Amino acid sequence: MKNIIFIAPHGTGKGTQCDLITKEFGFKHLSTGDLIRKAIKKQDAFAKELEETINSGKLVSDDIVLKMIKDYLEENKNAQGIIFDGYPRTLNQAYALDELMANIKETINVVFYLDITKEEALKRTLGRLICANCQKSYNKFYEGLKPKQEGICDVCGGALTARGDDTEEAFNNLFDVFMEQTLPILDYYQNKNILEKIDASKTQEEMFQKINEKIKEA
Ligand SMILES: [Zn+2]
Known part of the structure; x- marks a missing residue:
């Protein structure tokens, strides 16, 4: 199983890349936000607890998120690979994830960082327009996307x-x-020699080409 992490600021098209990898490699897409939303839909005691935490403006604790990830990995142990999207966000979470992976005799193969300047990310985020009717997205600052x-x-x-x-x-x-x-998480993975910086000023196709190669090599 290949395990990859995606780290990216808002406005880099991370979701598109995750979709492309899922299609190309059949990897499972693990988004902690989705896991939490799914758990809340179950409407059991745990769901109620989660909902109360979120409604009171607090973050779901690291222990709970880690437990959800552990269950997810157990359910998907025969997958070709896992994409960790939006996790880890802190160094402590990165350590905990390493420990969890070691326990199930897995490892993180590659960490992709979608690198973008603040100016570019701002333009992409603020220029975004969505059709209220069919949800197609546009960007008023980019020729091909207007x-x-x-x-x-x-x-x-x-x-x-x-x-x-x-x-x-x-x-x-x-x-x-x-x-x-x-930044500390990037340093951590850089020191482990598994960090791949992807230039997010490139088109989605160019980014995917690079990511595709790196996953095959991993
Ligand atoms: Zn439309």
Whole structure:
């Protein structure tokens, strides 16, 4: 089994890359956000506990997230590979993940960091427009991604809207916090010689070509 980690700031197209890898290699996509959302849907005692934590504005504890990951790996032990998306976010989580993997005789093969400047990430995030009707996405700052007619979906003629939470201030905060938390993790994996930096100013196709090669080598 090949185990890969994706680390990327907002606006790098991480979701697209995860989808492409899933299609190409048949890997399972482990997003801790999705795991939490699925657990809440079960409406059992644990779901209630999770919901209360989140509603009170707290983060789900490391121990609980790790337990969910452990269960997920157990359920998917015959998978070709696992993509860890959005985890680990802190050094402590990286240590815990290593320990968990060692216990099940697995290892992290490669860590992809989608490298982007703050300016570029800002443009991608703030330029994003979504069709309210068919959900197709556009970006008003990029030639190939602009709608043909301003504010109108090429496909269905629906109205295009910006996401309400994509403000410059919110973006700057998110990006700074992300970098502060992430740099130590990047160093950690760099020292283990498994970090691959991918230039996220390239197109999705170019990025995937590089990622594809690295996964085959891993
Ligand atoms: Zn549309």
